[in-house]
Amino acid sequence: MLQKIKSVIDKIDLLSKQKPIKVISHYDTDGITSASIFSRVLQRWKKKFSLQIIKGLEESFIESLPEDHILIFLDLASGSLNYLKKKKTPVFIIDHHEIVQEIPENIKMINPHLDNAEIVSTAGLCYLFAKSLSSENKDLAPLAIIGMVGDVLEKNIGKTYDEIIKDSETIIKKGILLYPSTRPLDKTLEYSSNPYIPNVSGSYKNVLELLKETNIPKENGRFKALYELTEEEMSSLTTAIMLRCFKQKNISDLIGNLYLVKFFNKLEDARELSALINACSRMDRPEVSLGFCLGNKKCHEEAEKIYIEYKQHLVSALRFISDSEKITGKNYEIINARDQIKDTIIGTVASIISRSPIYEEGTIIVTLAYNQDKIKVSARIAGKEGLNVREVLNKVIVQIGGEVGGHPNAAGCLILRAHEELFIQELRKVLDIETIKV
Numbered sequence: 001m002l003q004k005i006k007s008v009i010d011k012i013d014l015l016s017k018q019k020p021i022k023v024i025s026h027y028d029t030d031g032i033t034s035a036s037i038f039s040r041v042l043q044r045w046k047k048k049f050s051l052q053i054i055k056g057l058e059e060s061f062i063e064s065l066p067e068d069h070i071l072i073f074l075d076l077a078s079g080s081l082n083y084l085k086k087k088k089t090p091v092f093i094i095d096h097h098e099i100v101q102e103i104p105e106n107i108k109m110i111n112p113h114l115d116n117a118e119i120v121s122t123a124g125l126c127y128l129f130a131k132s133l134s135s136e137n138k139d140l141a142p143l144a145i146i147g148m149v150g151d152v153l154e155k156n157i158g159k160t161y162d163e164i165i166k167d168s169e170t171i172i173k174k175g176i177l178l179y180p181s182t183r184p185l186d187k188t189l190e191y192s193s194n195p196y197i198p199n200v201s202g203s204y205k206n207v208l209e210l211l212k213e214t215n216i217p218k219e220n221g222r223f224k225a226l227y228e229l230t231e232e233e234m235s236s237l238t239t240a241i242m243l244r245c246f247k248q249k250n251i252s253d254l255i256g257n258l259y260l261v262k263f264f265n266k267l268e269d270a271r272e273l274s275a276l277i278n279a280c281s282r283m284d285r286p287e288v289s290l291g292f293c294l295g296n297k298k299c300h301e302e303a304e305k306i307y308i309e310y311k312q313h314l315v316s317a318l319r320f321i322s323d324s325e326k327i328t329g330k331n332y333e334i335i336n337a338r339d340q341i342k343d344t345i346i347g348t349v350a351s352i353i354s355r356s357p358i359y360e361e362g363t364i365i366v367t368l369a370y371n372q373d374k375i376k377v378s379a380r381i382a383g384k385e386g387l388n389v390r391e392v393l394n395k396v397i398v399q400i401g402g403e404v405g406g407h408p409n410a411a412g413c414l415i416l417r418a419h420e421e422l423f424i425q426e427l428r429k430v431l432d433i434e435t436i437k438v
Helices: 002-015 029-044 059-064 122-133 135-150 159-168 185-190 204-213 231-244 270-282 286-293 297-323 346-354 389-400 417-437
Strands: 021-026 049-054 070-074 091-094 107-110 171-176 255-263 266-269 327-329 332-336 364-371 374-381 403-407 410-416
Touching: 002 070, 002 091, 002 107, 002 122, 021 029, 029 049, 029 070, 029 122, 029 135, 029 270, 029 286, 049 286, 091 122, 122 135, 122 159, 135 159, 135 255, 135 270, 171 231, 185 204, 204 231, 255 270, 266 270, 270 286, 270 297, 286 297, 297 346, 327 417, 332 417, 346 364, 346 374, 346 410, 364 389, 364 417, 374 389, 374 417, 389 403, 389 410, 389 417, 410 417
Parallel strands: 021 049, 021 070, 070 091, 091 107, 332 364
Antiparallel strands: 171 255, 255 266, 327 332, 364 374, 374 410, 403 410
């Protein structure tokens, strides 16, 4: 894969002498960190470029892209090759999603699926690109770690990520996966929603009781941060939390590595940074998350405010989901939020509820939210085992038109609002057939 990266570098270098570069990146954490790495690299490389952050790719958007620019896609486009082959300009794709179409001649792609390589997030691939270009780009490695955590790839660390972790000087500590692990423990526990700790999350009184039970005292007037705990304290806290969360599926997922990176000259929890970056984009402010990643102080302040507002939207969305009517079948549930939940956060809401203990392992959860004249659809699997939701959505989309993206356990698509009832009808048919097979 490194040879392919070097070949792409040479091609871009040659082509950029005749054409400017247009970079199009996805708006989630991996896409934003990818765009941050790549734009910084192009700036240092003294290349003329423009950058656009988008929610997803549609045929009409691809058609509107200029033919007199080199087009570079980050963290998307692997599922849009049939549209991109019509472009009369060189196209480069750096992505880690599955490829379901034949790669046209006008497209050069860096994707671990092509080489049976270790699955690396797009931010990780952009960092490999940056490092191959110049060792001076090693300072961008922390962004690759945040992208990795944002795409939940931190549990399958191979040689590539080992090297990036080393370059970024990331500190790793094993423990209970609460975040932020760099803030006082009492506040982290009180505001913990992932995981949600019954009778602890949201209750400061019960937080203090838990800390007393685990013999974790205050030091110098404050509680330690999670990463500062001794092995004995971490073990005691982990046991206490797991006893309270025993009804949750995949309880072993509560244990893992905490990734601590240097950001704005402070030690920060990569999970918290990932959540903050994601929040800005979901609140339609991707330019703030981009500026935050590139070290802009004003964007840092603005991002903190947006993050608080985002959490309030999530609470409101989850309350709506709890009270709303649902379409339920054997091993599936469809929740049509219409205009009650922002289309930019419906996927996050689907992910949160898919981890709820109320759903049996393998249940498919499909959520819908309006996006002007379209509908954003997000599908998730409860637990780890079940049908491939990307394939399920694809079977429906083949009937009514649209684009599907994502992974076997988390996928999404965009459909016309005029097809709302037809989509639900076709989706139920596919789900009823597929669940009968199982």
